[in-house]
Amino acid sequence: MxxxxxxxxxxxxxxxxxxxxxxxxxxxxxxxxxxxxxxxxxxxxxxxxxxxxxxxxxxxxxxxxxxxxxxxxxxxxxxxxxxxxxQESLLNDVQVSGVPETKGENTTQLLNVLAIKLGVSLDERDVVFVRRVGNVLRDRVEGEDASRHRIIVARLARRTTRDSILNAARVRRNLCTADIELPGASQRIYVNERLTKSNRQLFYMTRQAATRCGWKYSWTRDGRILARKEEGKSVVQVRMQSDIERFFPVK
Incomplete structure (x- = not known):
């Protein structure tokens, strides 16, 4: 076991x-x-x-x-x-660019001389104010020449007076500093209606786009930015950047 x-x-x-x-x-x-x-x-x-x-x-x-x-x-x-x-608040304003800025200048006198050369008679009651505005470094809009002198802005008492100056300036496009007897090398003087900073930028962009797309005309009227491809074509109004993209598409 x-x-x-x-x-x-x-x-x-x-x-x-x-x-x-x-x-x-x-x-x-x-x-x-x-x-x-x-x-x-x-x-x-x-x-x-x-x-x-x-x-x-x-x-x-x-x-x-x-x-x-x-x-x-x-x-x-x-x-x-x-x-x-x-922009509506600026409808009685004109701006003058291309006039050299000098110390102690009298902008009211400059405006009067300019108006006379354009064939427009101004009374002191026609002018609300005249002054240089802006700062070249601070207020320069893209595409503008930073070396230019500050623009002269004039507010007129009546819209008809402003229109007379603008119409005369369109007729005499080659007005220059020599015409108003300013010293130094002669340079072109530009008289335009005054735009807001936004509209200045928008107008610059419109001109660039119109040139790129072969449009012949771009201008402003009473603060409105307008363009036309050629004679006989419809006029378009550019109110915002999206309008530029719509009217002038990038190909």
Whole structure:
């Protein structure tokens, strides 16, 4: 009997180890199943969250974007209206550029001499004020010559007087500093209606675009920026930068 005991013990030990291994395998399989189910549940939650995020983003896009676009349009219209109101306040003004600035000069006398050369008679009651304006470094508009002297601005009491000066200046386009007996090398004098800074910039951009696209005419009238491709074609008005992109598309 004693000789059978070690074999029986070994068999029992083997069975015990086999049962433990089976139990471990079962636990591992159960753990794998649990992990797989957890992973599937987690991925399902992630997918659901992504769907919710997408839904929220779409709602924001549908509600906020139109409002933002509407606000941008409103702001643009308000800026345009403010610029137009400012331009209206300048409708009695003319600006003179190309006249050298000297210390102690009398701008009122310069205007009177210029008007006489243009064939326009000015009474002191016709002029509200005359002065140099702007700063070359601070107020220069892109495309303008920074070396030029500050412009002379004159406000007339009546629109008809302003129009007379502008019409006479259009007829006599070659007026220069020698004509009003200013010292130094003779240079061209330009007499134009006065524009707001925004309109000056817009007019410069319009001239550049018109030249690029082969349009013959671009000018201003009563603060409005106008252009025409050639004789017989319709006149267009440029009120904002988007008009330039519309009338003069880049090819």
């Amino acid at each position: 004693a000789s059978d005991s070690p074999g029986r013990d070994n068999l029992e030990d083997s069975l015990s180890i086999a049962l433990e291994i089976r139990c471990l395998r079962n636990e591992v399989n159960a753990l794998r199943t649990e992990v797989r189910e957890f992973r599937e549940e987690l991925m399902g939650r992630v997918d659901a969250l992504e769907v919710r995020v997408t839904t929220v983003e779409e709602k924001i896009e549908q509600t906020v974007s139109p409002r933002l676009a509407e606000l941008e349009t409103t702001v643009g219209e308000l800026k345009l209206q403010l610029n137009e109101r400012e």
